[in-house]
Amino acid sequence: MALLTIRNLTVEFATASGAFRAVDSVDVDIDRGEILAIVGESGSGKSVSMLATMGLLPWTATITAERMEFDGTDLRSLSGPARRRLIGKDIAMIFQEPMSSLNPCFTVGFQIREALKQHLDLDKKGRQARAVELFEMVGIPDPERRLKAFPHQLSGGMNQRVMIAMAIACKPRLLIADEPTTALDVTIQAQILDLLTDLQKETGMALILITHDMGVVAETAERVAVQYAGQKVEDQPVTDLFARPHHPYTAALLAALPERATERRLPTIPGVVPGQHDKPVGCLFSPRCKFADERCRQVPPPVQPPAIGFARCHYPLNVPAEVETA
Amino acid sequence: MLRYILARLITFVPTFVGVTLISFAFIRVLPGDPIIVMAGERGMTQERYDELVQRFGFDQPLYLQFWDYLTGVVQGDLGRSFITNRPVWDEFFTLFPATLELSICAIIFATLIGLPAGVIAAVYRGKFFDRALMSTALVGYSMPIFWWALLLIIVFSGNLGWTPVSGRMSLMYFFDDVTGFMLIDSLLSGQAGAFTSAVQHLILPTIVLGTIPLAVIARQTRSAMLEVLSEDYIRTARAKGLRPARVNGLHALRNAMIPVVTVIGLSVGTLLAGAILTETIFSWPGIGKWMVDSIFRRDYPVVQGGLLLIALMVMIVNLTVDLLYGLINPKIRKR
Numbered sequence A: 001m002a003l004l005t006i007r008n009l010t011v012e013f014a015t016a017s018g019a020f021r022a023v024d025s026v027d028v029d030i031d032r033g034e035i036l037a038i039v040g041e042s043g044s045g046k047s048v049s050m051l052a053t054m055g056l057l058p059w060t061a062t063i064t065a066e067r068m069e070f071d072g073t074d075l076r077s078l079s080g081p082a083r084r085r086l087i088g089k090d091i092a093m094i095f096q097e098p099m100s101s102l103n104p105c106f107t108v109g110f111q112i113r114e115a116l117k118q119h120l121d122l123d124k125k126g127r128q129a130r131a132v133e134l135f136e137m138v139g140i141p142d143p144e145r146r147l148k149a150f151p152h153q154l155s156g157g158m159n160q161r162v163m164i165a166m167a168i169a170c171k172p173r174l175l176i177a178d179e180p181t182t183a184l185d186v187t188i189q190a191q192i193l194d195l196l197t198d199l200q201k202e203t204g205m206a207l208i209l210i211t212h213d214m215g216v217v218a219e220t221a222e223r224v225a226v227q228y229a230g231q232k233v234e235d236q237p238v239t240d241l242f243a244r245p246h247h248p249y250t251a252a253l254l255a256a257l258p259e260r261a262t263e264r265r266l267p268t269i270p271g272v273v274p275g276q277h278d279k280p281v282g283c284l285f286s287p288r289c290k291f292a293d294e295r296c297r298q299v300p301p302p303v304q305p306p307a308i309g310f311a312r313c314h315y316p317l318n319v320p321a322e323v324e325t326a
Numbered sequence B: 001m002l003r004y005i006l007a008r009l010i011t012f013v014p015t016f017v018g019v020t021l022i023s024f025a026f027i028r029v030l031p032g033d034p035i036i037v038m039a040g041e042r043g044m045t046q047e048r049y050d051e052l053v054q055r056f057g058f059d060q061p062l063y064l065q066f067w068d069y070l071t072g073v074v075q076g077d078l079g080r081s082f083i084t085n086r087p088v089w090d091e092f093f094t095l096f097p098a099t100l101e102l103s104i105c106a107i108i109f110a111t112l113i114g115l116p117a118g119v120i121a122a123v124y125r126g127k128f129f130d131r132a133l134m135s136t137a138l139v140g141y142s143m144p145i146f147w148w149a150l151l152l153i154i155v156f157s158g159n160l161g162w163t164p165v166s167g168r169m170s171l172m173y174f175f176d177d178v179t180g181f182m183l184i185d186s187l188l189s190g191q192a193g194a195f196t197s198a199v200q201h202l203i204l205p206t207i208v209l210g211t212i213p214l215a216v217i218a219r220q221t222r223s224a225m226l227e228v229l230s231e232d233y234i235r236t237a238r239a240k241g242l243r244p245a246r247v248n249g250l251h252a253l254r255n256a257m258i259p260v261v262t263v264i265g266l267s268v269g270t271l272l273a274g275a276i277l278t279e280t281i282f283s284w285p286g287i288g289k290w291m292v293d294s295i296f297r298r299d300y301p302v303v304q305g306g307l308l309l310i311a312l313m314v315m316i317v318n319l320t321v322d323l324l325y326g327l328i329n330p331k332i333r334k335r
């Protein structure tokens, strides 16, 4: 049963040099209790598409979508107050930068109790008790004392735990974690990911995990959406994706994994993600794709059927013999 | 905290000596001899002139004069006015409450209007209110004070007759100085109408004196808010589903307050020192008017002492502002 359904989401930013399409007809589907990973290089529009879902983009952004539903509620036509009742409660988000995502002027306790006060019917004592309980859940030792700390008095890992505690405070049904570990030490990264998956199992919430780390994907996700230059280029269950990637970009990402490398030097994908002014007319990946031909460079590729992982490609790889390509 | 205050007080010492030196030198580089000015058109004999030169110590070398002055200051003796022969200290504190009352009213006026206006302009940046406010602020900032004062006097005192033109209190009332603040003393006196009269006298000078700080505060608040509103923690606050009023008014404003408090503090400093024009226009019996008169009379001790005390007030205000920083944003709290 779909919890979040998004069809044809497009986000354009008004910039000094004209409109910039950061997200280009992206579909997102996630069921209750599912873990979806969204992967892709920096600048591929992962954060922007999720911020659009939350309604947190700045006023320079224009959002269009054919469908954008959370549990039957149309997010496109939501009024301000109705949206504020939803976000922070049923949909919550953890951001990329734990150090700058907490307000330096207030104690972390104040900030977490504020979230509780906004959505739950608890008295002062109840909020404090719940805050302590949440800090214990996310593994913050000595919660009573830590609640009185200001963000700058805590480490990056601790702050990210605070952010997680704040996000799960009102028992969301969907948690979006936007690269929750990129700013942290490697040792802390594993702890935070374990914490997120444990919490997901305990509470049964759906989890969207944004990352550019394929290793993380393999360990945590059930399904993977691959994004490139604002478009979703592939969407498959995780084991299938690792076994049979259909889009050349996915294949290249997997080939770049250290444990899959066959040579001594890691293979890399040559070139960079196209920017605002150098978007190709055909397939956006064509300038970097080793299989690309004239058709790829001239004609935007179709979206392949589900059996070929919705690959946005003229010549998908690893196509089973009995399946027709689009 | 206490150690920080002490350390700051110690840094006052060189500033203090510097101010003493500058105020001492400033009045002496002005052309004009105080003794001649004192004598006025009557003139005076050479003997009398020499006697006075000796009495005021003008026959001594300058560095000795300065040393005498400095040692006096350190012992709390600012000397006596050449003209009235009253201690500078006494004169200053008789007049200072009038200036302080006006300055406080002006800064409250400027903050009460400037701060919310700046916040609203930032939240609705680029919209009509923002543009209107920013152009008004520019006008307010660059408007000549005496012209603005005269305009207000013509309209509100002349045409409408709502406010008095000068002074602090209607002559109908008389009561003792208790605090030196007309608003408080008039209430203490218990005389009906005295407080209203004090308020009426304050309105125009407050507006005139508060106009430039108002413009500065509004602009500073707006730019500080704009910067803060794009911070990650504002997005976090919105992601909690908080009302915009809370996001802007609490989460953003609290962080934007640092630069705003700084300009408010700086404004208080310049107000205390710079009420000269306003006090002259409205015949407000404060230190601004007193200083101007003393400069014209070449009343060396008054000018020196007055400048020194004003500088001291400004330093105290700045210290207060520094201490406020730590209260607003614990991240920069001094250990």
Ligand SMILES: Nc1ncnc2c1ncn2[C@@H]1O[C@H](COP(=O)(O)OP(=O)(O)OP(=O)(O)O)[C@@H](O)[C@H]1O
Binding pocket: A013, A015, A020, A022, A040, A041, A042, A043, A044, A045, A046, A047, A048, A049, A058, A060, A096, A179, A212
């Ligand atoms: N407020 C904005 N105004 C203009 N352009 C923006 C804005 N926010 C993001 N973008 C652009 O949109 C594109 C997608 O950004 P986004 O943050 O979604 O990337 P991402 O996939 O999350 O990358 P990363 O892995 O670095 O977080 C980028 O090119 C970025 O420059």
Ligand SMILES: [Mg+2]
Binding pocket: A046, A047, A048, A096, A178, A179
């Ligand atoms: Mg991102």
